[in-house]
Amino acid sequence: MTRLTRVTIFALTVFCAGRYGIAQNTPLISGGAGFFTSTKGGNTTYMPIIEPLIDIPIGSRFLIESRAALGDTFSPNGMGYSHSRFIALTYLQGDYFLSPHVTAIAGSFLIPFNTFNDRLSPIWISNFQDGPIITGIGVMTGTGVGGMLSGSAIAHNKYSISYNAWFSTSSGNMQFDSTRAFGGRSSLYLPEKHLEIGLSYDRQLQGTRENFYGAHLWWEPANTAFRLRSEFARGHHAQGYWVEADYRLQRFGGLDSWIGRFEPLFRMQQTFRRDTIVSDNVPLVNTQRADFGLDYNLPHNTRILTSYSRQFSSSGNENIWETGIVYRFLFPAWKGKSE
Secondary structure, eight states: OHHHHHHHHHHHHHHHHHHHHOTTSOOEEEEEEEEEEEEETTEEEEEEEEEEEEEEEETTTEEEEEEEEEEEEEEEOSSSEEEEEEEEEEEEEEEEEEETTEEEEEEEEEOOSTTIIIIIOSTTTOSSSSOOGGGGTTTTTSEEEEEEEEEEEEEOSSOEEEEEEEEEEOEEOSSSEEOSEEEEEEEEEETTTTEEEEEEEEEEOSSSOEEEEEEEEEEOOTTSSEEEEEEEEEOSSEEEEEEEEEEOOTTTTOTTSTTTTEEEEEEEEEEEESOSSOOTTSOSSOEEEEEEEEEEEETTTEEEEEEEEEEEETTOOEEEEEEEEEEEEEEESSOOOOO
């Protein structure tokens, strides 16, 4: 908590500097607040959580951004419920826009391996309450402490190519935990097809040196409410994939009709062990899981998430029931100056 206090004081100092130094660049406070339940084997766990995010622009080229997670977990212990509180700084980074094609990033950043960790992990974006089983492959501690270059290498009407290249040093700080590693991701996007294909590579440079390989495919057909997302990840000890599809029922009165707000979901995922030496943050046995979900998109950026999952493995099969409600908020820290 002492380290977190120092981080909080630092963030507030930067925040106030932006507030009084350049008042016309108004910081934005956004994020999500949610309440989730998860039932496994007849036992239900409850988790209220809030994930605030702040963007602080300083001038026309510099941006400070950070996200945190604050929550509680109430789990059954046989005689009642045990209580576990968590407060963590997800990341804290500074972005400097060198050119239309290059952004330099320094600080604690989300490792851009495949797409889930840096694009889909916020609670107000994910369709399912929990992430895919293979999420831990390739991201190591989830964040890196160091630097990254990011941007669009090529941009045409027919296609565009984006990239991320990063290096992280080793850090054992409670709020800035990271592994010495480097990696990168490159993606090809075809606007006419609304199709994105990408490849990722990471290498861990401390302890046992390992390579991680990833690939992703996203497809959102034009003029439809259908989305297909998928990833494949391979590490030294395990590999796997997930495929997720969702569809808004817009044909029945549009997206804002009471039927059009329903969003059926399906996700299939599998993991395969290459050995049982290290878990790679996935089960130590081959695992299959099918997730069936039905979300409802309420007005005012509120979503109801429900899902049923059936997991199969040699260690035992189980049913998982999950429900939740998430509210997305976004507002300026103060009223900005008019130009």
